[in-house]
Amino acid sequence: MSINKNKARHSLLEHTSQQFYDLIVIGGGVTGAGIALDASHNGLKTLLLEKADFASGTSSKSTKLIHGGLRYLKQLEISLVKESGLERAVVHKLAPHLVHPEKMLLPIVRKGSFGKLAASVAISIYDFLARVKSKDRKESLSKEETEILEPLLNDKIVKGGVRYSEYRTDDARLTISLIKRAVDLGCDAINYAEVKEFGYSEKGLMDSVEIKDHSTNQSYTVRSQCIVSAAGSWVDGVREKDDSLSDKHLFLSKGSHIVVPHPRLPLKQAVYFDDFKGRMIFAIPRQGITYIGTTDLAYDQSLNDVYCTQEEANYLLDATNYLFPKVNLSLDDIESSWSGLRPLIHQKGKKPTELSRKDEIFESPSGLISIAGGKLTGYRKMAERVVIKVLEKHFPKNNHHTTEGLFLNKDPFKSYDEVLSFIEQLESNLFHELEGKKIGEYLVFNYGRSAMDVVDLMREQSGTLTAEQLLIKSELTYTIEHEFVMTALDFFARRTARLYFNLSEVKEHLELVLKLMQEILEWDELTVEENRKSVEHAISRCLSCKTRIS
Numbered sequence: 001m002s003i004n005k006n007k008a009r010h011s012l013l014e015h016t017s018q019q020f021y022d023l024i025v026i027g028g029g030v031t032g033a034g035i036a037l038d039a040s041h042n043g044l045k046t047l048l049l050e051k052a053d054f055a056s057g058t059s060s061k062s063t064k065l066i067h068g069g070l071r072y073l074k075q076l077e078i079s080l081v082k083e084s085g086l087e088r089a090v091v092h093k094l095a096p097h098l099v100h101p102e103k104m105l106l107p108i109v110r111k112g113s114f115g116k117l118a119a120s121v122a123i124s125i126y127d128f129l130a131r132v133k134s135k136d137r138k139e140s141l142s143k144e145e146t147e148i149l150e151p152l153l154n155d156k157i158v159k160g161g162v163r164y165s166e167y168r169t170d171d172a173r174l175t176i177s178l179i180k181r182a183v184d185l186g187c188d189a190i191n192y193a194e195v196k197e198f199g200y201s202e203k204g205l206m207d208s209v210e211i212k213d214h215s216t217n218q219s220y221t222v223r224s225q226c227i228v229s230a231a232g233s234w235v236d237g238v239r240e241k242d243d244s245l246s247d248k249h250l251f252l253s254k255g256s257h258i259v260v261p262h263p264r265l266p267l268k269q270a271v272y273f274d275d276f277k278g279r280m281i282f283a284i285p286r287q288g289i290t291y292i293g294t295t296d297l298a299y300d301q302s303l304n305d306v307y308c309t310q311e312e313a314n315y316l317l318d319a320t321n322y323l324f325p326k327v328n329l330s331l332d333d334i335e336s337s338w339s340g341l342r343p344l345i346h347q348k349g350k351k352p353t354e355l356s357r358k359d360e361i362f363e364s365p366s367g368l369i370s371i372a373g374g375k376l377t378g379y380r381k382m383a384e385r386v387v388i389k390v391l392e393k394h395f396p397k398n399n400h401h402t403t404e405g406l407f408l409n410k411d412p413f414k415s416y417d418e419v420l421s422f423i424e425q426l427e428s429n430l431f432h433e434l435e436g437k438k439i440g441e442y443l444v445f446n447y448g449r450s451a452m453d454v455v456d457l458m459r460e461q462s463g464t465l466t467a468e469q470l471l472i473k474s475e476l477t478y479t480i481e482h483e484f485v486m487t488a489l490d491f492f493a494r495r496t497a498r499l500y501f502n503l504s505e506v507k508e509h510l511e512l513v514l515k516l517m518q519e520i521l522e523w524d525e526l527t528v529e530e531n532r533k534s535v536e537h538a539i540s541r542c543l544s545c546k547t548r549i550s
């Protein structure tokens with residue numbers, strides 16, 4: 001099979017340089033993707049540009065929760081908690097296969113950050129602000145009930161617990177879904193296309209961008225009425241290109257997660273717990289592993305090479321061993337890790353943990369609109385605020401139409417029950433070699449109803465591949481065709497999260513993926529080698545916290 005994706009990409013880039021867009025969005029993380037979708041839904045001719053892969057910034061490195069942020073209640077960020085709390089249910093409704101209900105256990109421990117009464121009151125407020133349905137509201141638990149729910153807890157310090165409702169997602173998959181939906185509605189979206197410079201009208205207003213296509217090194221100039229930067233941690237760098245970096249600037253805080261096999265930390269559900277100093281950490285079981293995070297440290301190193309240090313890994317291990325002493329985790333147990341940067345708004349004299357997680361919009365004299373801060377959970381409301389501003393400034397006759405009822409898939413699930421029965425149906429279509437591995441759940445959570453297309457692709461293949469190899473081949477074919485996959489790392493990190501949740505499969509299938517991509521994308525040997533090196537580098541970064549003091 002040979003589909004010449006390169007030609008299609010080249011003509012898309014040529015096409016963009018002949019257009020006059022209403023809006024160009026810089027940055028294909030969840031914020032930019034949300035803006036592109038809202039703008040396209042509102043009829044704006046939109047171009048989304050991403051310098052590397054979509055979601056390769058912070059939007060594949062989060063804790064992967066759609067949550068209100070219980071911790072922010074303590075900082076009295078009531079409006080933030082309320083908005084994110086309410087958004088949880090909205091985003092769940094728009095994509096129930098991607099955003100699933102998850103019960104969270106908060107153990108109350110001696111010298112912890114929450115006492116029994118404080119936790120109960122705080123979570124009641126949390127539920128109230130988010131208008132959580134009565135059947136899903138928090139349950140207060142005795143010490144015995146808490147220990148039955150989670151027998152691994154340290155019985156010497158646990159005094160009780162509270163169980164409450166949150167949602168879990170895959171951040172990169174959410175971002176890709178938003179972009180696919182925006183493209184359905186007419187948006188042009190290009191990854192590996194970096195905005196290098198801006199162009200201005202005679203009046204000094206920004207009216208074009210110069211982009212570099214990283215696959216060919218060719219440059220293109222694209223014109224637009226309005227330009228928005230949703231460049232996350234790179235927002236200040238983009239404002240520098242416009243000479244508009246002011247006193248208000250970013251403060252970057254790094255957060256790392258480590259991954260251990262689920263049998264080594266066999267939690268029955270997600271737990272939100274105190275370290276020995278009362279800082280809160282998540283431990284979340286998922287797909288045969290448990291991940292633990294996060295740290296919160298001021299960061300001033302490379303934005304493009306962020307990884308978990310041994311010091312951070314030791315801190316997360318020590319905190320986990322303190323609450324779950326029977327498991328006695330060590331660096332040897334770590335199977336993978338990831339780190340991301342929080343682009344927070346600088347506030348003089350405050351520590352990273354104290355800085356607000358609220359988003360903020362900056363407008364420069366040239367008309368560039370930048371948005372930074374915020375959370376994955378609030379992407380839709382952030383996008384709405386930006387698009388309303390764009391409409392007010394440039395298209396004052398247009399009313400804004402909300403995306404509150406806009407499903408993230410063309411053929412959506414209408415409820416979580418529908419998702420569960422689709423998983424059952426899919427499981428019965430799978431090769432028996434894959435039974436018992438929760439592959440149906442994995443495929444539906446990743447691809448929604450298109451999971452059936454992946455299974456159909458498996459059935460169409462002939463040859464000597466094993467069932468697991470067929471699965472990889474079908475996912476790869478599907479994601480190259482429908483999800484902008486350009487490199488082997490796009491596939492392993494952002495489309496399938498194997499780099500974080502199943503690193504051994506990345507090692508096992510790397511050569512197969514390189515061979516298939518060479519065939520499908522007509523790569524030369526140099527491109528194959530570059531891809532091999534970049535996946536190997538990513539693997540070493542996931543493991544570097546184990547092997548050296550960084």
Ligand code: FAD
Pocket residue numbers: 026027028029030031032049050051052053054055056057058059060061062063064065066067193194195196230231232233234238253254255256294339340341342372373374375376377378
């Ligand atoms: P990014 O995802 O970083 O996207 C910005 C993009 O802009 C990048 O892909 C970059 O390559 C691109 N770009 C930069 N410059 C250019 C250019 N010149 N041209 C083209 N493209 C460019 N939020 C939650 O709601 N729930 C959580 O559980 C959660 N956990 C978190 C845990 C950690 C450790 C961290 C760090 C954050 C967490 N967050 C969470 C916050 C959330 O992840 C971020 O708010 C969100 O992902 C930021 O998305 P973004 O699109 O603004 O930035």
